[in-house]
Amino acid sequence: MVRATFSGFDTALSALRMNQKKLDVVGHNLANMNTEGYTRQELKTSSINYENPTSFYMNSNDVNVGFGVAMDEVRQLRDQFLDGQYRTQNGKSSYNESIGESLKSLSLFLDETKVNGIRSSFDDIQRSLTNMQDPSKVQDPVYEGELMSRVQAMTTLMNSAAESIHQAEKNEFHKIDGTNTSENGAIQKINSLVSDIGDLNNRIKKNQLLGNPALELQDQRNLKLDELSKYVPIEVEHFSEEYSSPTPPTTRYRIYNYDSAGNVKGRSDWPEDVRVNLVYRDSSAGNGTEVKKITLVNGAIDADLQDASGKHNNVGKVELAAGSIDAPLNTKLKFTGFQKRGAAADTFTTDTKDVRFSSGSVQASLDMLSTSDVRALVRGGGTINLADLKASNEMNSYSYDFYMGKLDLLAETFTKNMNEVNKKGNTNYAGVTNPNHVLMINKDNAGGNDPSNVTAANIGISRGWVNGTTHIGTNGFRNGASATNRGDTTDTVLEMLEQMTSPMMKMNNTKTNYADYMNNVSTTLATDSYANKNAQEINKAVLEGINNSRDQLSGVSLDEEAANMMTYSSSYNAAARLMTTLNDTLETLLAIGR
Structure with a gap:
């Protein structure tokens, strides 16, 4: 049985077509080298063989030979496992990135390594009280005015911090739901x-x-x-x-x-x-x-x-x-x-x-945007489990409400203590208290002299202290006030000064003074930011490693495509040479008998 005369030409032709198609794919890859999301393509081929069994009468010297190459499909070079790993790691990296942005917004006003904030304002209040220890200065309007202005500066900083946290909560909510905003959530x-x-x-x-x-x-x-x-x-x-x-x-x-x-x-x-x-x-x-x-x-x-x-x-x-947007907590x-x-x-x-x-x-x-139990746990007076201050033990950092709660407790405690001490200084030996003794108030309440339900958002100084009808008390009480022993006129100032340096705030399961309490708040934020930054860097490095592995398989490499181009071009030339050789052989056969 003689092989078909033109089967060799068909084999060479299939090789020409296949190499031409491979060159087309290379050109397509190079054209899309910088196209976002493009996946490198390749031509899948297979050998063309006999489909029918060999004849029983076939000459034993004949050997089966295929008929060239078939082009099956153009396919992408992707690895589903790498895609899955990339998407899993992409989620982890995005979590840390989003947490980092949120903590950064808090650090703008709570990180006192960069700005003089609430902690520094308590130092200023302490300096003013120190200057007023002299009996001749207790009733001096200049010194009392300085104290009032520094207390007011502290309340303004608290108001501003509370407003910033509220705004951060709204911004966080917009990240989730972008309704009525310029950007989608x-x-x-x-x-x-x-x-x-x-x-x-x-x-x-x-x-x-x-x-x-x-x-x-x-x-x-x-x-x-x-x-x-x-x-x-x-x-x-x-x-x-x-x-x-x-x-x-x-x-x-x-x-x-x-x-x-x-x-x-x-x-x-x-x-x-x-x-x-x-x-x-x-x-x-x-x-x-x-x-x-x-x-x-x-x-x-x-x-x-x-x-x-x-x-x-x-x-x-x-x-x-x-x-x-107005009540974003626990979204x-x-x-x-x-x-x-x-x-x-x-x-x-x-x-x-x-x-x-x-x-x-x-x-x-x-x-x-989750809520924190910090207010209830501190007011309860029991042992505080730090894990209870987060809505979930899987959370990597404290929420906005935790920091708001910390500031609320500080504003509430400072207001209560300042008013109680000044009340003592405005009570005479007969037990009669001057009604104009309130220094710190909830400025949202009517009248401007109500100290109930104070938070960081509404803390302020009383209207009476501003207009001069309320003053720092000068009645003595530290040695037991009586008709014969009224104490010292500086008792109120001294008591306030002692409170500035005494453990007045419950912090975890211990107590500390106001300034150190704010230091702890800043330290907690810094610790969260540091831990999140490290996690983000690790997750980002892993993500980049997976992405590099994906790019090695799916990305277009100029060197690799250039090498393929030379290979396919050589194969194309070889197939063309094969066709030329077959043509010469056929002409030789046809020349026999001329």
């Missing part, structure tokens, strides 16, 4: 990304059914999946659409072909779908932490169907469950999965303590 971005991924799933599948791999659309989807992983932890899985078979009754998958007995006999042309699962942890049942999932994008199944709001059935959504989000056929969609609502994410900027914002 996480809710709007997640919904947009989920909707886009669902639409891309549908478009990719329709293209693949028509024989187009839609590689550029897959690049767009990968970019959006990477971006989504910054907000919430996700898992991406490839799956096949299922259907039920009555004979025999079983569940089958569209990516396979089955025989009459229901056995898989090969792979079909039906493409796989991509499912995006949101991963969260739930410890609300009290039986430890359980890892759960909810599907945000269910491939392309039912993607052409939508509800009354226009949301397609293959995607889920997130919405605000609790919290507002909660409700996540809803894709619309199942004939069943209600899966849902869950976040709760910082029990239902939370392991990473992502959304959890960072929810952590910073």
Whole structure:
């Protein structure tokens, strides 16, 4: 049996076409070298062999030879494991980055290594009281005016710090919900990304059914999946659409072909779908932490169907469950999965303590907006467990409410102590107290002389002290005031001065003075910032390492593509030379017998 005359030409022609196509792919890669999200492509090939068995009568000297090379498909060079690792690490890095931004906003007014703030104002108050120890200066309006102005400066700093924390809370809430703002929040971005991924799933599948791999659309989807992983932890899985078979009754998958007995006999042309699962942890049942999932994008199944709001059935959504711009603390989000056929969609609502994410900027914002028990624990007077000052033991830093609570306790305690001491100094030996003795007040209360419910946001000095009807008391009381022994006129000042250096504030399970209390607040913030910065640097280094590994596989390398170009060009020339040689051989055969 003689090999077909032109089979050699077909082999050479297939090689020419294959190398030309490979050069086209190289050119496409180089053209998109700087395109964001582009994945390097390659041409997958296979050998063309005999499909039919060899004839029984074939000459024993004949040897089977293939018919060249077949071009199967152009595919992307990606590693699903590296993609998953990158997205997991991307969420961890985003969590630390978001926490770092929040702590930085607090450091602008609480970090007293850079600015003279509340702690320094207490030092100024102490200096004024020290100057007033001389009996001749107690009733001197100049010295008392200096004390009043420094106390007022302290209250202004507290008011400003409280307002800054409130503004930081609002800014944090805007990160979650961008309604009525110029920028979208996480809710709007997640919904947009989920909707886009669902639409891309549908478009990719329709293209693949028509024989187009839609590689550029897959690049767009990968970019959006990477971006989504910054907000919430996700898992991406490839799956096949299922259907039920009555004979025999079983569940089958569209990516396979089955025989009459229901056995898989090969792979079909039906493409796989991509499912995006949101991963969260739930410890609300009290039986430890359980890892759960909810599907945000269910491939392309039912993607052409939508509800009354226009949301397609293959995607889920997130919405605000609790919290507002005016009451941002304890904000909660409700996540809803894709619309199942004939069943209600899966849902869950976040709760910082029990239902939370392991990473992502959304959890960072929810952590910073959680409430702290610092006020109740300190006022309770019992032993303080530092873990109870955070809504969850998984939190890496204290929330805004913790620092607000610390300032509220300071404002409340300082106001109470100053007023009590001045009341003693304004009470005569007969036990009659001058009603105009209140120095520190809640400036939001009517009248301007009410000291009840003082916080850092509303602490101020009384109207009487400002207009001169209230003064620092000069009645003695430290030695037991009586008609014959009225004590010293400096008793009030001395008592206030002692309080400035005495342990008046409960800090954890000990007591300290006002200035050291503020030092502790600044130190706590600095410790949180330092620990978060270290974690961020580590996570960022790991993320960059994973990204470099992805780039080595999926990124376009100029050197590698140049080497491929030379290889394919040489192969093309060799195939062309083979065709020339075959032509010379054929001419030799044709010349026989001329």
